[in-house]
Amino acid sequence: MRCRANVIMNLRPAFGVQAVAEMIEKNASVIQGNCFGFVLIPLTIAQIENPLDYVRKAKTLMDRKKHSLESQCTFYAAQLFLKFFGYKGAAKLAQRVPYQTTLALSNVIGPHEEISCAGHPLEFVAPTCSGYPTGIMVHVCSYAKKLTFTIAVNEGIVPDLNQLGDDFIDSFMLIKEAADLAKLGTKVD
Structure with a gap:
């Protein structure tokens, strides 16, 4: 069985809350638009005696992928494809990758301290999206020293x-x- 994960990576530098506020104040164009690529990770499904061995192996693989040019290449290839084939062609390409993967992963770094919206404190942040054709989509979000996992599942596959x-x-x-x-x-x- 071939299983692959599509891991979405943010290519922008991680800004703090103050830095983003300053950029918005200065009307900087640096924070305009999306800038992300992805990497494909082969998934191993096995019963391992020590579960930490699986975690260590996954961490080593992700560290290697993060430092590779794969995510940047996918971003620039998508930009090039958009220029040559327009939005319809780029949309068809963007649909092909998720259909070839079993699992999609993303992570979002949230604020380190608790925040409130309209005077109501937020208990957790749980990002998600719909319409993604993979079997399983997992979003991981950190917020105030808590992790939230949001799992979306295609019922036809799972x-x-x-x-x-x-x-x-x-x-x-x-x-x-x-x-x-x-x-x-x-x-x-």
């Missing part, structure tokens, strides 16, 4: 949504338990 949710929770609990045991210096069975 028939049992409850089982998928349970599997996600079980996997995270196995990883958490293995990390806790590793802190104590004991071997995971």
